[in-house]
Amino acid sequence: METQDILKKVRHIEIKTRGLSRQVFAGQYHSAFKGKGMTFSEVREYQYGDAIRDVDWNVTARFNHPYVKVFEEERELTVMLLIDISGSKDFGTDLVFKREFIAELAAVLSFSAIQNNDKIGVILFSSKVEKFIPPQKGRKHILRIISELLRFEPTEKGTNISNALEYFTGMIKKRSTAFLISDFIDRSFDNALMIANKKHDVAALRIFDPGERTMPPMGLVDFTDPETGEMKTIDTSSRKNRMLYMNWWKALESYQTETFRKTGVDAVNLATDEDYVQPLVKFFKKRSM
Structure with a gap:
């Protein structure tokens, strides 16, 4: 994406998300997360x-x-966004890639934070921590965050949620509210998540594309794993292959659900082909109860 295109995209996201933050999320954000700080x-x-x-x-x-x-x-709260920018974020079957969807979500949360006079910081991670943006306030700071999310290219493509959580726990000493934004295509991060949630107030936003849930019958298809680069030719017309994929996806979702339950982390699922406003408002209201 060229610099001019990025600037236009940043501006578009700012206009849309500032309005949402002010009109929809400000009150819910305050009651759901401000009280934790x-x-x-x-x-x-x-x-x-x-x-x-x-x-x-x-x-x-x-x-x-x-x-x-x-x-x-406290007079102000520190809000941290732990954002997964691994290879799978460049997947999209509808009008938007997961990366752009995540950038918009991050903007909404960031503008909600500064409207409540809170600081906002970011940790971008893949299989390692790629970038740390220290918590600050102000519109200029948020525009930098949006720009980084749209243009930053990770040096690695894999996903290691545990590593990101351990970095966050060690780096941010003061209790904060943290949004872990990922598709959670990873395993064995439950212990790190439990430790992080004891020290901080962690909420999980699970992003998924509807095209990831099933394998449509399209005959022989060449697939490339965006995180490992591994290539395979799979007969998608095979019912057995489609069932194997479906079972893998269900097992992954079961692990995620059980992990959030066990660690006490509130989580919400957000689909890239649907409006995220109502699920987020409902999520915030639930946390306010």
Whole structure:
């Protein structure tokens, strides 16, 4: 993509996502994530209307009566975007590639953050951490983030979510809200995710293209793995081959679902061929309960 094209794309994303952040997400973002960036103050008895997530279960069990933790809101929150830019992000069967879809999501979250006077930082990763953009505020900073997402070319194509999470946990000392944005085509990242979520407030945004779910019968097709470069010719008209692919995809989704459940990380699935506004609003509202 040429520089002029990137600038036009950045501007287009800014216009669209600033409006969404202001009109749709600002309030939901504040209630769903702002409250996580607080310092502990005291424990008091539960009152009607208190959030269930604030219940102190240890104190409640000790006194056989519900108690909640009381927090003092910090003046600003650090929001981190951990963004997967591996080879699979250049896949797309509809009108948009996953990479462009992710850039737009990142912009929405970034503008929501600065509207709440929060800092926003980014970790771009593949099979290694490719780039770290320290948390800052301001429109200029967000435009840089969008531009990097559209034009940055990773030096590696694979995916290692554990490595990115370990880097994040070691780099960001202050408790923050983190959005892990990926298609999660990876394994064995559950321990790193659990550790990160204990130190920070992690939410997972799983991006997928509808064309990834099934293998259509198109005869002999040459496939190239975008992350390994491996090439294979597969007979897609074979029912056995289509079933093998479907079972692989289902196993991957099962691992992802179980990992998010086990680690206590809230997750939302976002399809590139659908509007992400309603799923995100619903996701934010759920976290606010």
